[in-house]
Amino acid sequence: MDTAGVEEVGASVWEGGSPPYAIPSKKLGMWLFIVSDAITFAGLLIAYSYLRVASADWPKPFHFYPSIIVASVMTFCLLTSSITMVMAVAAAKQGKVSSTLKWLGWTMAGGFAFILLHANEWRGLIAEGLRPFTNPWGTPAGSTPLFGATFFALTGLHMTHVTIGVIMLGVLAAGHKSGRYPADYVEIGGLYWHFVDLVWMFIFPLVYLMSATVGH
Amino acid sequence: MAHAAGAHAVHHAPQGFIRKYIFSMDHKVIGIQYWFLALLSVFVGMALSLYMRLRLAWPSGSFPFMGEGPMTPETYLSLLTMHGTIMVFFVLTTAPQGGFGNYVLPIQIGAADMAFPFLNMMSFWTTLLGFFVIIAAFFVSGGAPTGGWTGYPPLSAVGEIAGPGQGLGQTLWIVSIAIFAVGSLLGSLNFITTTIDLRAKGMSLMRMPLTVWTWFVTSILMLLSFAVLLAAGILLLMDRELGTSFFIPAGLVISEQVINHKGGSPLLWQHLFWFFGHPEVYIAILPGMGVTSQILSTFARKPIFGYRAMVYAIVAIGALGFFVWGHHMFISGLSPYSGLIFSMVTLTIGVPSAIKTFNWLGTLWGGQIRFATPMLYAIGFVSLFVSGGLSGPFLGQSSLDLYLHDTYFVVAHFHLVMGVAAIFGMFAGTVYWFPKMFGRMMNETLGKIHFWITFVGVYAIFMPMHYIGIAGHPRRYADTTAVDYLAALQPVHEFISIAAIITIAAQLFFVINFFWSLYRGPKASENPWEATTLEWTVPSPPPHDNFGGRTPVVYRGPYEYSVPGASQDYIMQTTPDTMVRGAK
Numbered sequence: 003m004d005t006a007g008v009e010e011v012g013a014s015v016w017e018g019g020s021p022p023y024a025i026p027s028k029k030l031g032m033w034l035f036i037v038s039d040a041i042t043f044a045g046l047l048i049a050y051s052y053l054r055v056a057s058a059d060w061p062k063p064f065h066f067y068p069s070i071i072v073a074s075v076m077t078f079c080l081l082t083s084s085i086t087m088v089m090a091v092a093a094a095k096q097g098k099v100s101s102t103l104k105w106l107g108w109t110m111a112g113g114f115a116f117i118l119l120h121a122n123e124w125r126g127l128i129a130e131g132l133r134p135f136t137n138p139w140g141t142p143a144g145s146t147p148l149f150g151a152t153f154f155a156l157t158g159l160h161m162t163h164v165t166i167g168v169i170m171l172g173v174l175a176a177g178h179k180s181g182r183y184p185a186d187y188v189e190i191g192g193l194y195w196h197f198v199d200l201v202w203m204f205i206f207p208l209v210y211l212m213s214a215t216v217g218h
Numbered sequence: 219m220a221h222a223a224g225a226h227a228v229h230h231a232p233q234g235f236i237r238k239y240i241f242s243m244d245h246k247v248i249g250i251q252y253w254f255l256a257l258l259s260v261f262v263g264m265a266l267s268l269y270m271r272l273r274l275a276w277p278s279g280s281f282p283f284m285g286e287g288p289m290t291p292e293t294y295l296s297l298l299t300m301h302g303t304i305m306v307f308f309v310l311t312t313a314p315q316g317g318f319g320n321y322v323l324p325i326q327i328g329a330a331d332m333a334f335p336f337l338n339m340m341s342f343w344t345t346l347l348g349f350f351v352i353i354a355a356f357f358v359s360g361g362a363p364t365g366g367w368t369g370y371p372p373l374s375a376v377g378e379i380a381g382p383g384q385g386l387g388q389t390l391w392i393v394s395i396a397i398f399a400v401g402s403l404l405g406s407l408n409f410i411t412t413t414i415d416l417r418a419k420g421m422s423l424m425r426m427p428l429t430v431w432t433w434f435v436t437s438i439l440m441l442l443s444f445a446v447l448l449a450a451g452i453l454l455l456m457d458r459e460l461g462t463s464f465f466i467p468a469g470l471v472i473s474e475q476v477i478n479h480k481g482g483s484p485l486l487w488q489h490l491f492w493f494f495g496h497p498e499v500y501i502a503i504l505p506g507m508g509v510t511s512q513i514l515s516t517f518a519r520k521p522i523f524g525y526r527a528m529v530y531a532i533v534a535i536g537a538l539g540f541f542v543w544g545h546h547m548f549i550s551g552l553s554p555y556s557g558l559i560f561s562m563v564t565l566t567i568g569v570p571s572a573i574k575t576f577n578w579l580g581t582l583w584g585g586q587i588r589f590a591t592p593m594l595y596a597i598g599f600v601s602l603f604v605s606g607g608l609s610g611p612f613l614g615q616s617s618l619d620l621y622l623h624d625t626y627f628v629v630a631h632f633h634l635v636m637g638v639a640a641i642f643g644m645f646a647g648t649v650y651w652f653p654k655m656f657g658r659m660m661n662e663t664l665g666k667i668h669f670w671i672t673f674v675g676v677y678a679i680f681m682p683m684h685y686i687g688i689a690g691h692p693r694r695y696a697d698t699t700a701v702d703y704l705a706a707l708q709p710v711h712e713f714i715s716i717a718a719i720i721t722i723a724a725q726l727f728f729v730i731n732f733f734w735s736l737y738r739g740p741k742a743s744e745n746p747w748e749a750t751t752l753e754w755t756v757p758s759p760p761p762h763d764n765f766g767g768r769t770p771v772v773y774r775g776p777y778e779y780s781v782p783g784a785s786q787d788y789i790m791q792t793t794p795d796t797m798v799r800g801a802k
Contacts, residue, residue: 018328018772019419027333027415034407038445045449045490049464052486135461135479149483153464156454 029197032190036197040050047208051153057146061139064214076119080199083146087192094185102188106175113168120161156205163198231762243335244762248342249321250655254347256313261306266301268722270294275715277697294696295364296383302367307398308349310640314505316405318647319433321655326427328418328770330763332636333411337404344401352394355387363388368491370464371484375457379472389458396451399444407688409437420772427776431529433507435536436501443497450490488550492543500539502636504532506643507574510596513646514578516749517593518585519787521777523577529674531570538567548616549623557616564614571607591665595646599639606634627687630680638676653742658757660735668727675721726745750788751776
């Protein structure tokens with residue numbers, strides 16, 4: 003075949019010689035990490051659903067106040083931090099370093115507020131007697147130990163992700179300030195941050211709203 | 219574009235021994251590191267299997283390093299667990315993908331290095347850490363775990379009460395697997411990004427060597443499956459360390475004690491584990507298929523038969539692998555209706571597998587076959603893949619599996635198809651790429667002796683296991699001499715063990731050949747096999763950035779052998795049409 007050859011190169015972005023998605027490799031790498039991490043969370047959520055469906059008496063201990071209200075405020079913190087992250091990426095793309103740092107700072111503040119509220123909530127639940135191996139609710143009390151197990155596993159892994167995210171944003175801000183990390187890096191860090199928020203948007207309804215006490 | 223292909227790879231060649239050979243970011247050094255890790259692991263794993271075979275054939279014997287008197291069943295189970303774990307993770311997952319994939323993939327697509335050299339280095343060191351942790355399980359109090367490579371709860375979840383190795387040993391097992399999962403994640407996202415972004419100009423997807431396709435699809439499987447194993451591992455660790463009951467049901471009595479857990483489901487672990495575990499089988503075998511395709515085409519001096527069909531079959535096997543995990547659970551109490559679906563999807567995998575097999579045979583048909591050692595191992599791969607694979611459709615039917623499950627029939631099946639077939643893929647890859655990696659040729663005579671003893675040996679080991687499996691011999695038991703109907707099978711066990719001892723001894727031929735050739739083998743030319751892919755256009759061994767600063771351009775597919783009218787019987791991927799025409 004005489005026509006087969008380099009003349010054809012350029013017919014498709016997949017012909018080699020350049021990244022077909024027209025994004026930096028690091029960004030593609032982050033997307034792939036997110037795919038993998040999403041599957042880890044999916045595994046935990048499926049385990050939670052499996053065990054919940056298999057349990058005869060799953061407790062619904064979350065009262066509208068304070069649990070659902072606080073969890074809603076936490077959701078608000080995370081969603082707001084996603085908006086400020088978008089602002090940070092936009093500012094970084096325009097080369098406005100001080101503006102980028104400001105928005106990164108607000109994003110970190112949102113994440114930090116989430117962690118504080120979440121830790122306080124854990125403290126309250128532990129004070130009520132919730133443990134990974136038992137819970138004070140259910141009939142009889144403690145009859146569904148998996149409530150605590152799944153709650154701490156899911157929210158614990160998520161909180162770890164938020165904590166890592168806040169630290170990552172700090173490192174990112176410092177690096178961006180010194181000029182080591184270009185705007186692309188801010189965007190790649192943003193991908194991770196939005197992902198962590200998105201995971202919460204699954205945990206909030208599945209763990210909190212579905213275990214809300216209704217009508218009391 | 220600031221991040222064009224290869225632009226990142228301008229890092230300079232490292233100076234000094236440590237940066238060059240220990241903490242190296244060069245994909246070639248990392249590939250060799252993975253390869254040696256697998257070599258070390260395979261000898262550990264093989265030694266464990268040797269002790270198991272000794273125990274099975276001569277139940278009352280006492281063996282060196284195993285203490286006085288007959289080996290206890292607990293020791294046997296820990297040998298079994300560690301053999302499976304080390305072989306599956308640190309050999310079958312490590313050498314074909316981490317070893318050959320790391321070394322060859324960037325060169326075959328015309329890249330100067332992986333997309334993320336630092337992550338690449340980290341993935342090796344993470345894997346090595348996982349290896350040290352699993353080896354540590356031998357030396358802690360209670361010894362190595364006894365839960366099998368599948369780590370089934372509740373026995374893996376309740377701690378020391380389930381047996382001496384189920385204490386700290388089992389904890390180390392979980393930690394090691396979790397570390398390995400993280401290392402695999404780092405490696406796989408690196409492989410995928412490299413394959414997508416760093417292909418040289420002209421290296422379109424359908425011009426990639428089939429080896430690259432298999433490493434690429436394997437990486438996708440690793441990215442998607444190890445993530446679930448990680449989740450399962452976290453939950454199992456919580457059951458052991460935090461007192462949760464994810465996998466432990468209520469009312470469980472072990473060693474006459476009621477276990478203080480309730481509400482969990484051991485089946486949940488089986489679902490999560492096999493969602494990883496089945497793709498893992500293809501993680502082990504796919505790169506071997508790629509190497510076999512590459513070698514059959516090269517040494518038959520013919521284009522691979524049905525290149526596109528091969529690519530589609532690789533992708534189909536990878537995709538279907540995610541929907542068959544239930545066939546490991548037919549006797550777990552799984553709904554027969556799910557069993558039916560899992561059976562059907564499982565049997566469907568026979569289609570792409572058969573496409574690959576017939577294409578290999580089609581490639582050999584009418585070829586001018588050169589029976590060099592890489593070719594022998596590759597043909598051995600096809601043979602073992604067929605022999606081991608054909609028992610798959612037996613086991614894939616839930617009604618037949620009810621009888622064959624957990625017998626030696628299963629042991630024979632998976633050892634042939636994912637064990638020794640994959641190992642033959644590694645032998646083939648080692649001999650084939652040895653000249654490129656080390657600049658010397660391996661010895662053909664030693665290679666042929668090793669091939670024939672090993673090839674006959676593995677059949678002598680695993681074929682009889684089908685028969686004792688059909689006779690109802692369960693796996694995982696250290697001693698069956700007290701059972702009437704199994705005692706009659708004892709001579710078969712002795713035969714298998716003798717075959718195993720001979721086969722294991724024959725591996726010395728390979729090791730001697732390897733290390734002797736490393737220093738004394740004849741110097742290798744740039745392209746000793748007269749192959750067409752990009753790794754054969756660079757010196758043996760290649761320079762630090764593979765292509766010496768230039769970027770190759772690719773003009774054709776990977777298997778253009780015996781093209782009518784060409785001046786020689788192979789055309790390199792980098793040869794432009796004008797040069798082929800000029801040679802006419």
